[in-house]
Amino acid sequence: MREREDEWTGLMRSAISGDSTAYHRLLKAITPVLRATARRGLARAGQPIDQSEDIVQDILLAVHSKRHTWDANAPFAPWLFAIARNKLIDALRRRGKRVFVNIDDFAETLPGEAQEETASASEIATHLNTLPARQREVLQSIAVDNASIKDTAAKFSMSEGAVRVALHRGLANLTAKLRES
Amino acid sequence: MDTDQLIRTLAADNTQRERPVGFALMLALLAAAPVSLLMFFTELGVRPDVMTAMRNPFFDLKFAVTIALAASAIAVSLHLSRPEASLRGFGLWLLVPAGLLVAGISGEMMMPQRAPMMTRLVGNNSRACLISIPLMSLPMLAGALLGLRHGAPARPAVAGAIAGLVAAGLAATLYASHCTDDSPLFVATWYTLGTIVVAAIGALIGSKVLRY
Numbered sequence: 001m002r003e004r005e006d007e008w009t010g011l012m013r014s015a016i017s018g019d020s021t022a023y024h025r026l027l028k029a030i031t032p033v034l035r036a037t038a039r040r041g042l043a044r045a046g047q048p049i050d051q052s053e054d055i056v057q058d059i060l061l062a063v064h065s066k067r068h069t070w071d072a073n074a075p076f077a078p079w080l081f082a083i084a085r086n087k088l089i090d091a092l093r094r095r096g097k098r099v100f101v102n103i104d105d106f107a108e109t110l111p112g113e114a115q116e117e118t119a120s121a122s123e124i125a126t127h128l129n130t131l132p133a134r135q136r137e138v139l140q141s142i143a144v145d146n147a148s149i150k151d152t153a154a155k156f157s158m159s160e161g162a163v164r165v166a167l168h169r170g171l172a173n174l175t176a177k178l179r180e181s
Numbered sequence: 182m183d184t185d186q187l188i189r190t191l192a193a194d195n196t197q198r199e200r201p202v203g204f205a206l207m208l209a210l211l212a213a214a215p216v217s218l219l220m221f222f223t224e225l226g227v228r229p230d231v232m233t234a235m236r237n238p239f240f241d242l243k244f245a246v247t248i249a250l251a252a253s254a255i256a257v258s259l260h261l262s263r264p265e266a267s268l269r270g271f272g273l274w275l276l277v278p279a280g281l282l283v284a285g286i287s288g289e290m291m292m293p294q295r296a297p298m299m300t301r302l303v304g305n306n307s308r309a310c311l312i313s314i315p316l317m318s319l320p321m322l323a324g325a326l327l328g329l330r331h332g333a334p335a336r337p338a339v340a341g342a343i344a345g346l347v348a349a350g351l352a353a354t355l356y357a358s359h360c361t362d363d364s365p366l367f368v369a370t371w372y373t374l375g376t377i378v379v380a381a382i383g384a385l386i387g388s389k390v391l392r393y
Contacts, residue, residue, distance in 0.1 A: 015195060024192035031184060057187050064191045066333040066393060068199040069263050082265035082335060086393070124182050142193050143186040149193060168197040171190065179392065 004029075005077040012076045016067065027060060034059050034084055041088045047095055054123045059087045061124075061175045094181075127177040135170030138163055199331060202262040206255070206328030210351070213324030217317045217352060225313060225359040234363070242285045243357040243368055250278040250376070251350030258325070258343040262332025264393075268339060275346070285365030304362035307371045313356050314349060314375030315382075322348035322383055326390055333393045341387010345380035352379075 008026060015023035038052040038059075062083050070079045128136055134156075141152040149167070153160045182190075234240040253274040260271045294301065304310075325344035334340035353372050362368075 016198070018196070020192050020195040023195045024188065027188040027191060031188065053184060056184055057182075060184070060187060060191060062333070062393060064194070065199075066264065068201060068331070069333045071263065074265075078265045079263070083333065086264060086333075086335060090392075124187065128182065139190060143182050143190040146186075146189065164194075164197060167190070167194050171194055 005075060008080070009076040012067075012070065013072055016070070016072060027063075030063075030080060031056060031060070037084060038088060038091075041092060045092050045095070047092070051091075051095075055088060055091045057124050058091065058178055059084050061171070061178060062087055065172065065175045123178060123181070124174060127174055127181070130177065131170055131173055135166050135173065138166040139170045139174075142167060202329065202332040203259050205331040206259065206325065209324040209328035210321060210347075213320040214351070216320035217355065220317050220320075221355045221359070225309075225356070227358045228361055230361075231358065234361075237363055239285065239289065239363040239365060240357075242281065242365060243360075243363060243372075244354060246278050246281045246285070246368060247350050247353040247357055247372070249281055249350075250275075251347055251354065253277050254343050254346035254350055258329060258340060258347055259332075261334050261336075261340045261343060262329055264333040264335055267335065278350075282365055282369045286369060289365050298366065301362075301364035302366040302370055304364065304367040304371070306360050306362050307367070310356065310360060310362070310367075310371040311375050311378075313359075314352050314372065315378045317352035317355055318345070318348040318375075318379040319382075321351050322379060322386075324348075326383070326386060329387075329391060332391075334391050337391035338384045338388035340391050342380045342384035344387060344391075345383025346376065348383070349376040349379040 008029065011022045011026035011029070015026055034056045035052055038055040039049045042049045042052055042055075063080065066083065070076065128139065131139070137156060138152055138158075141147045141155060142149070147155065149160055149163050152158075153163045156163070158166070228234065257268070257271055257274055260266050261268065289301075322345055325347045326341065329340060329344055332340070353376065356372075357368075362371075
């Protein structure tokens with residue numbers, strides 16, 4: 001547990017200093033833990049657990065858009081679990097239940113507990129369709145077609161900078177739409 | 182979009198990085214300050230006897246209190262912009278301006294006074310104070326909330342109230358240079374009431390706009 005969290009902190013430090021591979025590894029590593037927590041939260045609130053993937057994606061987007069609020073000298077796990085808790089409570093509240101989530105729920109989660117296949121979620125897909133065309137195309141190219149920034153730039157005859165901006169705005173828009181929904 | 186695809190997309194966006202919340206807050210407050218300054222100089226202005234007033238320690242104390250309020254509220258609001266932070270411990274900073282006021286009141290009590298206590302407390306400008314501080318706060322409150330939107334506060338209403346304290350502290354600093362009531366009793370009563378109004382507005386708006 002302790003080792004796992006130290007590893008997260010190390011990966012996040014590399015990530016914020018520009019290492020996208022470390023960032024990718026970190027997001028992959030935290031996802032099963034977030035998923036287990038989302039399922040447990042839903043189950044406890046008497047909600048169907050098949051909505052857990054929406055919550056996981058919501059948390060990941062929040063982690064991404066708020067990562068500048070992480071203090072590089074502090075451990076990563078408490079920061080992550082605070083965001084996860086906030087998003088889980090939000091999601092449960094939106095589903096009409098008032099639930100209290102214990103912070104210990106996160107810390108107790110065992111590493112190997114949730115190694116399921118990643119499932120598709122519906123909320124992001126819905127909001128994706130409401131984005132401006134350019135942002136949607138760039139997002140789909142990178143997400144679904146697994147294209148790099150460079151390939152995407154070539155495909156749409158854009159500069160790489162313009163692709164980065166469209167990607168960033170698209171993600172920011174998605175985050176905002178999820179928050180308002 | 183499945184979660185693996187989302188993760189890949191987020192990793193591709195790692196090169197784009199946000200500025201720290203403190204930077205966003207400063208920019209937003211700097212953008213809002215001219216509006217409050219304009220309100221101040223068109224409607225109120227610095228009191229004419231400011232040069233002699235500066236020799237009165239109770240005139241100077243007003244600025245110590247209001248600037249301490251603004252500074253401690255800025256520090257607390259930046260702390261609260263982190264998702265895992267709480268007010269516990271850090272909220273003690275807000276006692277600094279209150280402590281200055283208490284010290285000022287005790288100091289004044291020990292000095293011979295021409296006017297009785299109630300006269301000093303009620304002063305001549307209580308209504309102007311109660312209206313001016315909240316009004317001049319509004320642009321700065323908008324700025325503070327806008328800046329703090331870059332953060333991720335666990336309790337948006339609390340963060341909004343602290344944003345209100347930031348705005349009220351700054352507005353009260355302007356107002357203090359206009360007002361001829363220098364008694365710490367006046368400040369403790371009317372400035373505090375004005376500040377509470379702004380903090381309440383901040384909490385109300387913050388609970389909506391500071392959610393992340």
